[in-house]
Amino acid sequence: MKNYWLGLIFLVSCSALEGEQKTNVNEIIKTQEIRQLNEAEVIIAAEQFGVRLYGSLDSLLHIKSDCQSILAREELIVDSLSTVISGQIKLGFSEGDFVSRQEKDLYAAYQYNNENGVSSQPAIQRMDDKYALYTVPYDVADRFYADCVPDSAAVGMWSLVIPIKSVINSLD
Numbered sequence: 001m002k003n004y005w006l007g008l009i010f011l012v013s014c015s016a017l018e019g020e021q022k023t024n025v026n027e028i029i030k031t032q033e034i035r036q037l038n039e040a041e042v043i044i045a046a047e048q049f050g051v052r053l054y055g056s057l058d059s060l061l062h063i064k065s066d067c068q069s070i071l072a073r074e075e076l077i078v079d080s081l082s083t084v085i086s087g088q089i090k091l092g093f094s095e096g097d098f099v100s101r102q103e104k105d106l107y108a109a110y111q112y113n114n115e116n117g118v119s120s121q122p123a124i125q126r127m128d129d130k131y132a133l134y135t136v137p138y139d140v141a142d143r144f145y146a147d148c149v150p151d152s153a154a155v156g157m158w159s160l161v162i163p164i165k166s167v168i169n170s171l172d
Helices: 002-031 039-061 067-085 101-115 164-170
Strands: 088-092 123-126 131-139 155-163
Touching: 039 067, 039 123, 039 131, 039 155, 039 164, 067 088, 101 131, 101 155, 131 164, 155 164
Parallel strands: none
Antiparallel strands: 088 155, 123 131, 131 155
16 A cells, blocks of 8 residues: 555656646747748848958958058958858959859959949858858958058959858847
């Protein structure tokens, strides 16, 4: 009879914990709502992420004023930001500085715009299922890099290859 009461108490206590655990799981599910994003929402979010990332990069680089300091700082900053986002960031002044066809095409477009007096704007596009490419044209006439830019360069381009996973994780 004693075992009967112990068994009954055990079952009651287990079922009481189960109800509490179910409540906790339901609360977690509600706060961790799964969102499905369409292609346009992903691209918009990637563009916003790219704008913030480029803004941070630009602010950090403009702290120093001489070429050697800028170049040393650029490598350190670009490497650390690339690691943080698990992506790739680079500044190039020729088509050969870029690897992907999309980067090369955008650089050529920025170069064409520069040669024809057309204003260039940042661009965003999906590279594949895992990455988005955010590019920003760099005016070599900007005095900030004046001593660092190759004489043959007419235009430069910041290329930010951003993992879609980083973009989605940055959403509220």
